Amino acid sequence: MAGEIFVLPAFGQGHLFPCIELCKLIASRSYKATLVIFSTLSSSVPSSFRQHPLIEIFDIPSPSGSDPIPMHPDSKPQMLLCLENLISTRRKQPDLPRPLCAVVDLIVIMEWTADVFNKLGIPxxxxxxxxxxxxxxEYATWKAQVQDIKPGEVRSLPGLPEEMAITISDLKRRSLGPPRGHGGPPAGGELGSKPRRRGPAGPGEHPSWVDETSDSIALVINTCYDLERLFIDYLARETGKPVWAVGPLLSEQYWASGGSLVRDSKIRNRQADITEEKVIEWLDSKPRGSVLYIAFGSLVDITLEEYPQLASALEESTHPFIWVIRKDAGRKGEPEGYFPHGLDQRVGERGLIIQGWAPQLLILSHKSTGGFLSHCGWNSTVEAIGRGVPFLAWPLRGDQYYDAQLVVRYLKVGYSVSEDMGGMVKKEEMVKGIEKLMGDKEMKRRAEALGAKFEHGFPDTSMAALDAFTELIEKKSAPGQ
Structure with missing residues (x-):
């Protein structure tokens, strides 16, 4: 055993799953990987992951009587105490490996834990x-101070591709409040600290991760050079740190499938609200590339007013579709949300409506799926890119706006659902976007060509980056360093 590496994800499955895959890659190089999570996330960890001989899961008890997430003020002292106890235990037992470093999620967790790791001498x-x-x-718009941009102005971002130049419309953001489950104290800060913005920086705001990583020895990113080389190189130049692309951190079954169907049931510790066999049967009955898949993830949502607009747009469209609707759709955490009653009867076999969780990897990997109406969360984005599926981008918060720009402007494998992403999206825009996406054969060819880069498995460049990462932490942990 080469040593131990801690991995600390923020709350939410979109953070947990990449950290699980990173732990597997770390363990594949004979390091012990210890995943430190809040106990609320334990049920989402696959049993096969727990059985790995070089992987350990350390649960931090979630605060009682509150949203059990790291942003809650009751969570910080509990997390820090548990971390100190864990590390102290390691140091008292000579047969346990010494922690070589901690890989820390930059959504809040880094700010909270940096002092503990620095005090204990763990990089x-x-x-x-x-x-x-x-x-x-985030970094480039902050440096460019884009807040003073004028109507009609196009402002380039030095060091980044010209396609990513900013206009005043790019500064618009929807006002949806915090994402689901991300509660916490009001904007007065945590535990008496100074006020702090949470989550990704808005256009021109100072990115909190810049200060929080000042003492970090490196940065790792859930991406690969085939998709984002120019952006990775930019971050390395600007931060003066090694920046390694070690992803996309999707399951080994995804990479091993070679472009064939991926079974979610073999990967994720969740049961879909529809059998995979029924989904496959429905998709098999549709022509290749004809189906539009609609899903907005588990943490963000379109508005209650937009849901019936979308239902009407799908009814007016002639394309087959799969629409995944959460059970609290449009209701921000309430048990019962919007459901398009009667739509299934009106569209017949042309539509498949799934309420609850759905087998997304299976749907995206099926040859009949030809478009993805998506919020452009990063996991969903790379899952679709890897299967050659183009996008109708509908970002809802934070980094999703930049993911959408990457897809639409730089990779050119998608369209935006609206020119004004700061307001309500209307039915007419949805219909126009669906028709444009599903009818663009050239875009489908570009998406398929991009997806073909991943048919042979996990990127070699990401493997090499992981090697460079482990070489650095070995060097930093050597005596005298």
Missing amino acids: TVGFFTSGACSAAM
Whole structure:
């Protein structure tokens, strides 16, 4: 055993799953990987992951009587105490490996844990579970001070591709409040600290990760050079640190499938609200590339007013579709949300409506799926890119706006659902976007060509980056360093 590496994800499955895959890659190089999570996330960890001989899971008890997430003020002292106890235990037992470093999620967790690791002499590595483009755009728009941009002006961002130039419309953001489950104290700060913005920086705001990673020895990002080389190189130049792309951190089954169907049931510790066999049967009955898949992830949502607009747009469209609707759709955490009653009867076999969780990897990997109406969360984005599926981008918060720009402007494998992403999206825009996406054969060819780069498995460049990462932490942990 080469040593132990801690991995600390922020709350939410979009952060947990990449950290699980990173732990597997670390363990594949004979290091012990210790995943430190809040106990609320334990049920989402696959049993096969727990059985790995070089992987350990350390649960931090979630605060009682509150949202059990790291942003809650009751969580910070509990996390820090548990971390100190864990590390102290390691140091008292000579047969346990010495922690070589901690890979820490940059959504809040880095700010909270840096002092503990610094005090105990454990190097930290900042981890972006999102992509390089979003981090680079946060940094570049802050440096360019884009808040004073004028109508009609196009402002280039030095060091980044010209396609990522900013206009005043790019500064618009929807006002949806905090994402689901991300509660916490009001904007007065945590535990008497100074006020702090949470989550990704808005256009021109100072990215909190810049200060929080000042003492980190490196940064790792859930992406690869095939997708985001220019953005990765930009971050390395600007931060003066090694920046390694070690992803996309998707399951080994995804990479091993070679472009064939991926079974979610073999990967994720969740049961879909529809059998995979029924989904496959429905998709098999549709022509290749004809199906539009609609899903907005588990943490963000369109508005209650937009849901019936979308239902009407799908009814008016002639394309087959799969629409995944959460059970609290449009209701921000309430048990019962919007459901398009009667739509299934009106569209018949042309539509498949799934309420609850759905087998997304299976749907995206099926040859009948030809488009993805998506919020452009990073996990969903790379899952679709890897299967050659183009996008109708509908970003809803934070880094999703930059992910959408990457897809639409730089990779050119998608369209925006609206020219004004700061307001309500209307039915007419949805219909126009669906028709444009599903009818663009050239875009489908570009998407398929991009996806073909991943048919042979996990990127070699990401493997090499992981090697460079382990070489650095070995060097930093050597006596005298």
